[in-house]
Amino acid sequence: MYNYETILKTISMIEREKLDIRTITMGISLLDCIDSSSYNACKRIYDKITSKAEHLVRVGENIEKEYGIPIINKRISVTPMSLIAQASGDQHYLKYAEIMEKAAQETGVNFIGGFSALVHKGYTIGDDILIRSIPEALSATTRVCSSINVGSSKTGINMDAVKQMGKIILETANLTADRNSIGCAKLVVFANAVEDNPFMAGAFHGIGEPDCVINVGVSGPGAIKIALEDCKGQPFDVVAETIKKTAFKITRMGQLVANEASKRLGVPFGIVDLSLAPTPAVGDSIARILEEMGLEVTGAPGTTAALALLNDAVKKGGVMASSHVGGLSGAFIPVSEDEGMIAAVKCGALTLEKLEAMTCVCSVGLDMIAVPGDTSAETISGIIADEAAIGVINNKTTAVRIIPVIGKKVGDEVEFGGLLGTAPIMSVNKFSCKAFIDRGGRIPAPIHSMKN
Template sequence: MSQLEINWDKEPVPLSRVPIIEEVLRVPFNISNEEILETWRMVEVEKLDIRTITMGINILDCRDADAEKTGRNIYDKICLSARDLVKVGQDIEKDYGIPIINKRISVTPIAMLVDGFSADQIIKIGHYLDQAALEVGVNFLGGFSALVHKGYTRGARELIKAIPETLASTEHVCSSVNVGTTKAGINMDAVYDMGKIIKTTAQLTADRDGLGCCKLVVFCNAVDDNPFMAGAFHGPGEPELVLNIGISGPGVVGNVVKNNPDCDLGELANRIKNTAFKITRSGELVGRVASSRLGVPFGIVDLSLAPTPAVGDSVAEILEAMGLERVGTHGSTAALALLNDAVKKGGAMASSYVGGLSGAFIPVSEDAGMIEAAAAGALSIDKLEAMTCVCSVGLDMIAVPGDTPAETLSAIIADEAAIGMINRKTTAVRIIPAPGKQEGDYVEFGGLLGRAPVMSVNKNLSTLFINRKGRIPAPIQALNN
């Protein structure tokens, strides 16, 4: 019987057979054309993307008495666990028409499984990590890390020694060191050491403007489930395998602000919130689909506005669209606070599990607007430090003169760590003392890492303060039991 013939003999449909509302919603498709075009516009024009799918892998079981064997075990486990990660990521991009820029891996902090090994042996383990990243096709692998907020283990001490050489001789490995927490205070011995480690890392990669430092983050209150590099690691409380999603979308939020030049800040916050909801939903979807296709539990969506050097993909441009002549001027901190909060409020509703860093990033070299503001002299390190009090994640991708003393770098780290410790938030320092460069010169890293003007630091020394070392006690905020 063709579909056009009507069977008049059929009994009338009883009322109980009238489709219930869920069935009606299934067919026809009830999304309006305007909404479909809005999604199209977000991706094609405003550069909405999923910044990263990061697979966390527990490698504690890879430890062997022999360092070489440990490295091989780690390599094997990563290659086995993440063999389909890139393929599944690419399939999801095609199926849903939303770009997934990076597929990455984070592993258990390496310091947790290298006690008894020497720095040289740990560098070799770093090479195995690099090879594993290359083999599965991810661009970065995080977890060459140590958590030393209260003090050093033998493994952590050797790992930190191994950082400069590892970052210089590998391409994909990222390193992070947690030097403080609200609960533990700040380990100033580690802060002292990290200033020197950063200097050495820059010198070993001097031919590439100190590129090694772009892969090294010093944290206070580091989080276990951060999907973003260079600070991602698979924390001690995480499951065997997990997928964490980092969303993006400064361009989408920027357009909301630009298209609403006259509304007051309360209304503006509301509109940013609505948009953040939609952006985050796309991350939630990608997370759920990837989790089901890979058979790996879905961890969290990280609600961060992550800029790239591309024009129109800038957090600085959002702040300027709010009415600041240049980011870095008075009012920047307030504008950023509003933005950061609105993104969180919209995002928190959109995802079942929110985590990671979840806050707007303000890296200098990775954000076209930040670069311009720094070059024009509108944005200083001091203002950036103030801005990190109201957003994630810290002084990020900042180039300073190559002759900056290690103690000054340590003091910059100590300041950021203090902000994090007192305000119970994550802060970080990813700073590049660019070898041979002076204030006003440029460093070029290329790709997502971008380029940056070398910014000036305070010339007055902090050496005696840093040389005291020891431990800054946990603040009264920690005593909340």
């Protein structure tokens, strides 16, 4: 009943092709921690997170050992903090970020997401305070991640929020200038944000979610690249089939780990995110998959088509392997976290504009892109607006995680360390969009959003 070849294949996928589970993320609702006193609220938040996630890291490590499959990250996502904090009447939410950091330290997770606000249609009082607290919160903490949803296909784009986020990103960059502006690597601006995303920095625990849930994100660009090496010169039909089959195997493993983690932690299983997430390690790159399909370098004409095929085939292969699929589900193209993307930018093949086109056909958006520190807030807002428009019009999630690295210029390189990788500073269009961004207001929802 055992096929020994498949056993050896599995071993090879893990050892040589760097197949891994990217993250087990525990989503925790903090809605029952709301209190008119911020002191009490913070105490409740800390108690709830540390009791729910007490065993998360240990259980993750045990599964890792027993199944022999690396689980890179154990993380926590919580209810958007603007919803929790605003009953307190505080005028600054740094305290809430600090308690998230403390709970993350206590539970041993490397990131905690949910210093977030959903403002796609407008601001509540708490949303406004939270957004203004972001630069300080991300500067004073290392594990807290923040995300803001500025648009959705149902509501259009909140251009006031887009404008403000340009300034907030720049301010965060300035406050963390001594650390290569790393604060911005923990800040994502979304359109059509999803409630069950297990990946950082954009993870938060949506209000439609249960009290506590386990979501799992898989990875495995290396496995797909190596599978494609066996179909050199063959037509795309074969390429698509090969990716589907490999994605199936990768996702099955994610489902197994998700079920096991859910059982051991006594927490319901939520979703498996069918994502292909690269790391800076050689052999774990999305760009190299595209190049395996026949591109000299990622960014060459044909790149968007190659990525579209990859993204679609990953979903088709993965969807049957999991009982519940969710999150962002698709191929990620973070520049600094992908060795092939870094190389493509360095040799001039891959530009910001090409990346923007690529984000139309993949999850998620302009991710981990370092730009010169003197980029204006309006230009950053313009980039966010373009990306949000792609998401809103095409009914997909898009995001911007852009890092204006203070003191750096095009051609320089910054090291963020660990999974965040190394980013070459990319050139940004020099022409101004100030008058456009200054208009403010809302871009109305597209006509095809009216489906009722």
